[in-house]
Amino acid sequence: MQVTTRTQGDVTIAAITGSLDSASSPVAQTALDAVVAGGARKLAVDFSGLDYVSSAGLRVLLGTAKQVKASGGALRMFGLNASVREVFEISGFATILPVFPGEGEALQGF
Amino acid sequence: MTFTGTSDEVGRVASTFADFAEAHALPAPVRRSMLVALDEIVVNAVTHGATPGASGVRVTVEGSLEPDRLVVAVRDSGRPFDPFALASPDTTLSVEDRPIGGLGIYLVRQMMDEVQYSRRDNQNEVVLIKHLGTLDGARSPKESA
Numbered sequence: 001m002q003v004t005t006r007t008q009g010d011v012t013i014a015a016i017t018g019s020l021d022s023a024s025s026p027v028a029q030t031a032l033d034a035v036v037a038g039g040a041r042k043l044a045v046d047f048s049g050l051d052y053v054s055s056a057g058l059r060v061l062l063g064t065a066k067q068v069k070a071s072g073g074a075l076r077m078f079g080l081n082a083s084v085r086e087v088f089e090i091s092g093f094a095t096i097l098p099v100f101p102g103e104g105e106a107l108q109g110f
Numbered sequence: 111m112t113f114t115g116t117s118d119e120v121g122r123v124a125s126t127f128a129d130f131a132e133a134h135a136l137p138a139p140v141r142r143s144m145l146v147a148l149d150e151i152v153v154n155a156v157t158h159g160a161t162p163g164a165s166g167v168r169v170t171v172e173g174s175l176e177p178d179r180l181v182v183a184v185r186d187s188g189r190p191f192d193p194f195a196l197a198s199p200d201t202t203l204s205v206e207d208r209p210i211g212g213l214g215i216y217l218v219r220q221m222m223d224e225v226q227y228s229r230r231d232n233q234n235e236v237v238l239i240k241h242l243g244t245l246d247g248a249r250s251p252k253e254s255a
Contacts, residue, residue: 021145023120054217083138090216
């Protein structure tokens, strides 16, 4: 699992690649905490390189979404494969966190 | 075809299964669903099964690939604990109000075609079953036996 960040305008894009499960989630949490602590208010999470996510990974995303929201920002997600999308839909996260098909849609009007 | 992994380290179970999945060219949706379920069940076994003051819970994973389904058994030596006896979480709560507990087991229930729990020989055994034909539509639905 790897988290790579880049910025486009005032949007910070964090790409999570590999798998986001109980083994990798502490590292992902630390990386995303640093992104938020660094001042990111518009955070787009790129899942196009993510193989699968478990509830441990969902916990990381929920925590990050809460942090961003608490500081007046917003989090968007894009690039979910069918399995990741299924986990988001079953858990209900797809209805409470904005999911977009691709980067273009996620950044539009952000 | 079978694989067996024994570990108190969750990541090792995942990599053992990933190797098995690759060797047998399992469809990606089946492989990913089972990886999610394994993560939830093994973490559950390690966190709920541990006896305070004792050494870690030993978890054994044994899988077999049958013509139309993947069957994976997760056994642990921890205290008796049926993960499927937990109530399902409220997935309609807002992001601020959402407690995360129970969600993992709910995911397992939804993503597997069948789940079983039993207590035998002083071990918890969870069996996870995923049909191979339910995703690609190439196989006809299995007749109920």
